[in-house]
Amino acid sequence: MRAPLKPLDDALADLLAQATPLLDVERVDTFDADGRVLREGAASPLQVPPTDNSSMDGYAVRVADLAGQAGAELPVSQRIPAGSAAQPLAAGTAARIFTGAPVPAGADAIVMQEDCEALAGGERVRVNAVPAAGQWIRRAGEDITLGAQVLCAGTRLGPAVLGLAASIGLAQLAVSRRPRVALFSTGDELVMPGEVAPEHMPPGAIYNSNRFFLRAMLRRLGCEVTDFGIVPDRRDATLDALRSASAEHDLILTSGGVSVGEEDHIKPAVEALGELRLWQIAMKPGKPFAYGRIGSAHFMGLPGNPVSSFVTFSLLVRPFLLALQGVADVAPKALNATAGFDWPRADKRREFLRVRLAADGTLERFGNQSSGVLTSAAWGDGVVDNPAGQTIARGDRVRFLPFAELLS
Structure with a gap:
């Protein structure tokens, strides 16, 4: 039997x-680690960003110096490009600042340059909008705090994670062979x-x-x-x-x-x-x-x-x-979707129906579901995971496995 x-x-x-x-574990350059599986986690040896910095080109100011009035004029006491050191901001002045540059001590807001008017060849500035305290300032450590667990063993490395590894100074990573x-x-x-x-x-x-x-x-x-x-x-x-x-x-x-x-x-x-x-x-x-x-x-x-x-x-x-390779979570991420088709023939086995997303957001089924029709896989966006003995009527909610998950 x-x-x-x-x-x-x-x-x-x-x-x-x-x-x-x-x-077997290999150490590879972070540049070459796309798609590999991380075997050693990593905590950050620094905070990111390392200091408060500007998220806009504009002027660093003390909100109190503007007295709540648009149109206030201030002398420009320093110019701060990204990658340079900033001096403390003197009371009653503004600092010309650029995206990514450190915010000078004493400044509590950034006013974007579109809301300012340079005067006297750039030696003074008219501030035409009153900022809220903290406006356009990226705080030190708001992305990554010192000592935070940034990378976990078992992670499959992709572009964003590689960038994250680089942001904490990792030139090499330990991965599965x-x-x-x-x-x-x-x-x-x-x-x-x-x-x-x-x-x-x-x-x-x-x-x-x-x-x-x-x-x-x-x-x-x-x-x-x-x-x-x-x-x-x-x-x-x-x-x-x-x-x-x-x-x-x-x-x-x-x-x-x-x-x-x-x-x-x-x-x-x-x-x-x-x-x-x-x-x-x-x-x-x-x-x-x-x-x-x-x-x-x-x-x-x-x-x-x-x-x-x-x-x-x-x-x-x-x-x-x-x-x-040591990946911690190997299950593909399924989505709940709406069937735009009928499937009245229940099978005693669990079925995987080739479908694609229609313009209205529902799933449409490929006409020929034969196991020899490879066209259905090339045409489709994924499969409906249909339980054994289950029929499907148009409008039913179904479990959808995108090929983007299954082929990654």
């Missing part, structure tokens, strides 16, 4: 339990673009699209990819590829050959070389997904149908690889 299909959430929990973070992934496809029907022209394709042949998007998705996740190409549908060839790939890689990722046909050699080959711990998930598309171990290498087998491969990578392989 065939074992029941594994629920997706249970399968993901099992996978993440196996994803022990890689031990890149996972080493062996990638190959199985199937005698597969042909690489460029090898055979479309008009010369033999009967039954198809171009290998999975190899292209899987390789791109792996690289987006910071992996070092070894491409083993297309492995023939033979047991000996499959065994040789798996044996070779297991030697120096953290993960072996295959596409195709994980079903139950006579030409599907992945499952028995993995069992011959190691162990298969997970096989077949209660999801649509993507049921024939496999996980196991060959020596020290993890193994994941994806379905051959392109949408099935795309979806299972997004929902299972992606979080596993992030966890392998």
Whole structure:
């Protein structure tokens, strides 16, 4: 009797339990750390900004010197560009100041230059607006306080975080090494673009699209990819590829050959070389997904149908690889959205429907939800995560997983 299909959430929990973070840590230049995963947190050795500074070009004043009247005239006692030191502001004077420049001691407001009029060649200024105390002053430490925990281990580094690291003086960061992934496809029907022209394709042949998007998705996740190409549908060839790939890689990722046909050699080959711990998930598309171990290498087998491969990578392989690098939160951020379509055919498996955002903010569904129609993934903005046995009516609230989350 065939074992029941594994629920997706249970399968993901099992996978993440196996994803022990890689031990190797590298120090890389902050310039080169985009997309890497931080392994050491950092507290700020300084406050940002270091001193009170002006957020506008204008004049630093004492509010009391203006006596609450617009049009007051004051002598200009100093000029303060960004990067220079300021002298205390003498009572009854103004200081010409520029964005980012330190606010002189004694000044309690900045008046933007559009509200001022320079007189006598810049030696005096007429202040045509009465400022509130503290106006246009950025206070010392308002962004980062001294000793604050700024970076946390397990953070996946992006442009804003790298800028934050630089703002506290970090020229290098400790990150996880890149996972080493062996990638190959199985199937005698597969042909690489460029090898055979479309008009010369033999009967039954198809171009290998999975190899292209899987390789791109792996690289987006910071992996070092070894491409083993297309492995023939033979047991000996499959065994040789798996044996070779297991030697120096953290993960072996295959596409195709994980079903139950006579030409599907992945499952028995993995069992011959190691162990298969997970096989077949209660999801649509993507049921024939496999996980196991060959020596020290993890193994994941994806379905051959392109949408099935795309979806299972997004929902299972992606979080596993992030966890392998030490990412603290691997769950994609889902949104509540409104269905602009009907889906009256409930399935016994959890479904992932390709959709995109319409102009009115609702989700529209791609017409053909077949697991072989890769057009649906290129057309869509994400998937609706629809529970097993659930129908959808236009106007229902649904769980939407944007591709911006699943492909990042």
